[in-house]
Amino acid sequence: MYKSLPFFAFRPIPMPSRRDFLKYSALIGAAAGFPVHLALTQENTTKPDPRFSASHNIRARNPRPRTITIPDVGPYKVLKGDFHMHTLFSDGHVMPRDRVLEAVQNGLDCIAITDHIEHRPYFGGNLLKLAERNDDHNIAYTLAKPDAERNSLILIRGTEITKSTLPPGHFNAIFIDDANKIAAAVRDWKQMLAVAADQGAFIFWNHPGWVAPNSGGLAPGVPMSFTDEHEDVRQKGHLHGIEVFNDSSLYPIVSDWCNELDLGILAVSDIHQPELQMYGLQNPHRPITLVLAEERTEASIREAFFANRTIGWVGDMIFGRPEWVAKLFAACTEINRSGEKVRIKNTSDIAIYLQTQANTPSLELASQSECELVILGDGVLRVTNWFVGTNTPLEVTL
Numbered sequence: 001m002y003k004s005l006p007f008f009a010f011r012p013i014p015m016p017s018r019r020d021f022l023k024y025s026a027l028i029g030a031a032a033g034f035p036v037h038l039a040l041t042q043e044n045t046t047k048p049d050p051r052f053s054a055s056h057n058i059r060a061r062n063p064r065p066r067t068i069t070i071p072d073v074g075p076y077k078v079l080k081g082d083f084h085m086h087t088l089f090s091d092g093h094v095m096p097r098d099r100v101l102e103a104v105q106n107g108l109d110c111i112a113i114t115d116h117i118e119h120r121p122y123f124g125g126n127l128l129k130l131a132e133r134n135d136d137h138n139i140a141y142t143l144a145k146p147d148a149e150r151n152s153l154i155l156i157r158g159t160e161i162t163k164s165t166l167p168p169g170h171f172n173a174i175f176i177d178d179a180n181k182i183a184a185a186v187r188d189w190k191q192m193l194a195v196a197a198d199q200g201a202f203i204f205w206n207h208p209g210w211v212a213p214n215s216g217g218l219a220p221g222v223p224m225s226f227t228d229e230h231e232d233v234r235q236k237g238h239l240h241g242i243e244v245f246n247d248s249s250l251y252p253i254v255s256d257w258c259n260e261l262d263l264g265i266l267a268v269s270d271i272h273q274p275e276l277q278m279y280g281l282q283n284p285h286r287p288i289t290l291v292l293a294e295e296r297t298e299a300s301i302r303e304a305f306f307a308n309r310t311i312g313w314v315g316d317m318i319f320g321r322p323e324w325v326a327k328l329f330a331a332c333t334e335i336n337r338s339g340e341k342v343r344i345k346n347t348s349d350i351a352i353y354l355q356t357q358a359n360t361p362s363l364e365l366a367s368q369s370e371c372e373l374v375i376l377g378d379g380v381l382r383v384t385n386w387f388v389g390t391n392t393p394l395e396v397t398l
């Protein structure tokens with residue numbers, strides 16, 4: 001049913017600024033994922049604490065936790081989360097408690113540690129043996145849970161189903177009861193999804209544009225597509241979302257797939273190394289999934305996921321379903337119009353780029369700032385860094 005899309009091959013593009021990042025995303029459009037490493041660098045991040053000397057700046061890397069201000073969207077709180085993370089209990093480089101402490105410093109409300117079932121290089125053999133019971137796939141959650149509770153972080157139990165061919169590729173299952181029961185069906189990926197779904201899991205497809213032919217990704221030159229196999233598991237209720245952003249790669253076409261197929265959108269880090277090494281300290285461009293939840297509880301987060309009230313936020317860009325992106329924008333802005341003049345205030349920490357007419361430069365409305373614009377013609381304001389589809393920015397009629 002779903003045909004392959006045209007494919008364009010791109011080399012990594014140096015991006016010296018966020019504005020260039022947005023320009024390139026518009027040029028590239030739908031077909032391929034592309035790396036955005038430099039768009040995630042630490043522009044305007046926390047400066048070293050002058051109370052510490054250079055030799056003690058390692059201590060300055062533990063400041064007060066970042067505060068992210070985003071107003072409520074109607075009855076919903078906007079919770080910040082990352083739902084794809086790894087530890088030493090698969091192929092990550094840190095202990096589970098480190099993921100908790102990093103999340104707290106980043107101002108996140110919730111995370112899911114999703115260690116691989118099939119790929120655990122640090123267990124057994126001549127390598128480091130990290131646990132007496134190497135068959136326990138719940139161990140990262142068990143170790144991280146006390147620290148999460150002490151820090152009021154919502155820790156969601158999850159795992160990654162990791163197949164070496166595409167299809168099927170890789171999937172994350174979150175809100176699960178027991179990763180070991182999923183691992184018991186390891187020889188049949190569809191059965192693994194079925195077991196996770198029976199536990200009430202929200203299941204999403206990871207990095208659909210990843211080029212890694214021997215590890216569950218695309219072969220070079222093969223187009224991204226929503227395959228028949230993925231449609232089959234979707235029809236069975238065993239696929240609920242797709243990552244629009246993973247690590248440092250953006251897959252714009254995923255937003256269209258999610259709109260058309262009623263799937264949730266996520267932006268995740270898929271982090272393996274320490275946060276400081278990957279993104280730096282409290283980086284405002286770090287990928288985050290915004291969850292519109294009734295309460296700050298795991299049950300409310302799960303309900304929001306299944307209602308598709310999730311929005312991807314990364315590198316000053318927003319990706320989401322049109323209804324929720326529009327409502328988020330309305331919640332984050334105060335707009336007063338007098339004739340052709342419009343004063344707009346950004347009450348959030350999400351940057352807003354505004355365009356009053358096609359083919360004119362965008363004006364950056366930074367967090368907690370305001371500006372005055374002159375609106376001509378049809379009175380439509382384009383929010384050029386908030387996307388509701390492939391290369392489709394949010395439009396607001398004033």
